[in-house]
Amino acid sequence: MxxxxxxxxxxxxxxxxxxxxxxxxxxxxxxxxxxxxxxxxxxxxxxxxxxxxxxxxxxxxxxxxxxxxxxxxxxxxxxxxxxxxxxxxxxxxxxxxxxxxxxxxxxxxxxxxxxxxxxxxxxxxxxxxxxxxxxxxxxxxxxxxxxxxxxxxxxxxxxxxxxxxGTIECHPIKTIYPDDIEEQIKKIEPQVSKLVGDRLSSRWVSLRLLDGDETLLNEIKKRMLLKGD
The missing domain is CATH 3.40.50.300 (P-loop containing nucleotide triphosphate hydrolases)
Known part of the structure; x- marks a missing residue:
């Protein structure tokens, strides 16, 4: 190890x-x-x-x-x-x-x-x-x-x-957004989760996509999809 x-x-x-x-x-x-x-x-x-x-x-x-x-x-x-x-x-x-x-x-x-x-x-x-x-x-x-x-x-x-x-563990606070944003997250997060699995935070990726972050989407495609992950 x-x-x-x-x-x-x-x-x-x-x-x-x-x-x-x-x-x-x-x-x-x-x-x-x-x-x-x-x-x-x-x-x-x-x-x-x-x-x-x-x-x-x-x-x-x-x-x-x-x-x-x-x-x-x-x-x-x-x-x-x-x-x-x-x-x-x-x-x-x-x-x-x-x-x-x-x-x-x-x-x-x-x-x-x-x-x-x-x-x-x-x-x-x-x-x-x-x-x-x-x-x-x-x-x-x-x-x-x-x-x-x-x-x-x-x-x-x-x-x-x-x-x-592992002697101590992190349990980070979850930032809660206004209801309309939380509703949008709920709608797209299941699809995002299928794409990224447990490799990335599906909630965070969903937030970035809602914000129109195309550079992140391109980076995910380049690093994950093209590798066949």
């Missing part, structure tokens, strides 16, 4: 995501273009409790709706490459603005850890964050850190390890 696991880092620009990546991986990193795109992804490794975490620093994006190449690359990596864990890095001083991306990721994949960075800056501003309450409400682990000061790193790495080994 392999002891190497892929960990994707997602987040808005300026949340300290790349600072976290650099602090964790140090000199054990490299960059390269991914999936024929011009966007370069940084990759690096972290050793923890006999396991190798292969960290992948995804492009910083405000959403995952494929409105840009960066968004498309980040979305496709999470959905199709299926990292073992996706870390969503949030700015502790701007949680409300950052949570949009986190909720999008929760619709796409189950194994998610919300990593609240810049906790030292938040404390200076008198902002208090109840990580236990957030964990309970989101249904996934929430860890507070300061990437710049390397505060909270042992807990973060332990949480990744516990999620990978």
């Amino acid at each position: 392999s002891n190497s696991y892929r960990i994707a880092l997602a987040g808005n620009p300026n949340t300290g995501k790349s600072t976290l990546f650099n602090a964790l991986t140090g000199l054990r990193q490299h960059t390269g273009n991914w999936a024929g795109k011009t966007v370069s992804l940084a990759e690096g490794t972290v050793q923890h409790k006999g396991k190798t975490f292969r960290m992948v620093d995804l492009p910083g994006t405000y959403s995952l709706f494929s409105n840009s190449t960066d968004e498309e690359v980040a979305r496709n990596y999470i959905v199709f490459e299926k990292p073992d864990v996706t870390l969503v890095v949030l700015d502790a001083t701007s949680l409300e603005r950052n949570f949009n991306l986190a909720l999008q990721v929760l619709e796409m994949t189950r194994n998610v850890i919300v990593c609240i960075n810049l906790i030292d800056e938040a404390e200076k501003q008198g902002i208090k964050i109840n990580d236990r309450l957030l964990t309970k409400r989101l249904g996934i682990p929430v860890v507070k850190i300061s990437a710049r000061n390397k505060t909270g790193f042992p807990l973060l790495l332990d949480t990744i390890e516990r999620l990978i080994t």
